[in-house]
Amino acid sequence: MIRNASTPSWLLESETGAFPYSCSGRRRRGGAVEKTLNGLAKVVRQALLSEELAARNGLLQRLDARAKLPGVLALLIAVGLVRHIPVLLGLYALTLVLAAASRIGLCWFVKRVWLFIPLFTGVVVAPAMFSFVTPGEIVLPLGHWFGHEVGLTRQGLTSAGLIISRVATSISLVLLLTLTTSWPRLLSALRALLVPRLLVLVLGMAYRYLFVLLDAVSEMVTARKARTVAGGKDGRGARAVAGFSGGALFGKAHSLSEEIHQAMLARGYRGEARTLERLGFRVADTAWLAACLLLAVVTVGGDRALGI
C-alpha cells in the first residue's frame, strides 16, 4: 500500500523533557496489573507442575486413570460415611503413603492440603465447637454469657475434628488423583465412567482454551503495562480498563468459538462427538480397583462395628 497521508511533524522530532530519565528514590508498588500478571503466571505454573508430577514414574502414575478414578471415588464415599476420627486418620495416613509412593514431596503435599482447611472448613466448623451451638461437656471454659458458662465442648470439638479430618482426607485423595493423572487421561476416565461424551468434550475444550484465553489476557495486561507511563491511583480508570479488557476478551472468545465450530464441522462433526478410546486394563489396574473397593467396604464396616 502506498502511504498518502503525511507524518505529523511532532512524530519526526524526538520527545524530550516529558519525564526526567533518572531515579528519584520513590518506589512504585505493583498494582492490579502486576497482580493479574502474577496470577496468570501462577495458573500456568500450576498446570505445568501438575503435568510434571503426572509424568513421574510413581505408583499412582503407572495406573490407568480408568481404574484410578473409580478407586478414589470408592475411597471418597467411604471417607464420607466414616464416623470415627481414628479411622479417618488411618485413611489420611494411607494418602500420605500413596503420595510418597507416587514421588510427590510429602511436605509440599501436606502443606497444600492444610492450606485449604482453615480457609474453608475452619470458618464453617469454628462455631460448632462452642457450647452455644453444640451443647455438652465444656472442656475449655471461656467465660459467662447471660449467666451461662460458655466454652468449647467435647462434643463440639469432636464434630469439628471429624469434619476437618474428613475434609483433609477427601482433599488429599482428590489431590492424589489430579496430581498423578494428566488432564487427557482424567477425561478418558470420565468417559469410562459413562459420563456423556459431549460433556467430556466440552470439559476438554474448556481446559484447552483456558490457556489460549489466559495468553490473550496476559498479552492485554502486558500491553497495558508497557504503555503505562505515569502510575496514578485512578480506581475508576482501572475499572474502565478492566471492563474494556473483559469486553475485548469476550469478543475474542466468541470469534474463536465460531472458528473452532467450523474446524469441527470441516472434519465431519455432526453434533455427535466420537472420541478415541484406548482400552488396556492391566493386572495392576484391576488389583488397585479391587483393593480400593475392599478397603472402602472394610473401612465402613469396621467403622460401623465401632459404634457411634
Added chain:
Amino acid sequence: MRSGSEPLLSVEGVSYSYLERYCALEDVSFEVARGERLALLGANGCGKSTLLKILAGLIFPDRGSYAAFGEQVNEEKLEDEQFSNGFRSRVGFVFQNADAQVFSPTAREEIAFGPLQLGLDGDEIEARIEDVTAMLEIGDLAERAPYQLSAGQKKRVAIASVLVMNPELLLFDEPTAGLDPRTRHWLLELMVELGRAGKTIVFASHDLAELEWIADRCLVLSEDHRRLGDAAPAEILADRDLLLQANLVHEHTHRHGSLVHGHGHERGHHG
C-alpha cells in the same frame, strides 16, 4: 484451469456479505481442475479466507453457486448425512489460526478427531495416526497438550489432523503465516509433494516470493472483493499493474527473476 480436464470445483458468480452488510466477495467465478494447485492472492481483507470457507462448505454464498466433485454444495445438501460425510472426507481445511483447529486435549486425539467422526475403524485410525505423525515428524508430540506446543508444532498437528483423513482437496488459509523460516520451508515442500501426489490444493496467500514453486495458477482478488486476475504465476508476477491494483506490491517493488522485492522511498539502491 488445466485444459481438457473435468473441473473438480466450480464457483459461479459467488457473492457473500457478513451480517448482510459487510461485503466479502462480489461476483467471483472460477474453476479448479483435479490435481491443480491454485493460489488465492489478494491484500488483507479482500475475501480469500471467506472464499476458502465457501469451498470448505462452512459458509454458503448469498448469491451464485458452488459445485465440488460434480455436485452442487449448499446448506441443504450438507444436512444430508451421506452427502456431508462424502464431502467432508474429500475436503480438508487447514485454518490460519492453528489454535482454532487444535481443540482436543492431546495431539493424538486431535489427529484422531476427523477419522472418528467419519466412522473409520479404530485400528485403521491408530495406524493412520502412526503414519501421519511419523511423516510430519511429530511422533514424540502425540501425547502432549496443545498449550505445550510451539506455533510451528501446532501447525504440524493441524495439518496432520487434516491429512489423516486423506482428502482429495486441501484448502490452506495463509499456511505460512507466523511460521519461522525453517517450518515455512518445510510446509511449502510438503505442499509441493502433496501436489505431486495428485492432491488438489487451494491456498490463500499474499506472499509472492515462492509462488512459482508452489502454485500452478493464481486467482487474484481485488480490494473491492472481485476477481481481478486468473493466470499462471509467471504471468501474474509479470503484470505489475495488476499487482499494484490488488495492493500486493507497492510502486517501489520490482522483480529480479522470480524474486520480488522493494526498497524505500528515499533510497536509490535496493532495500
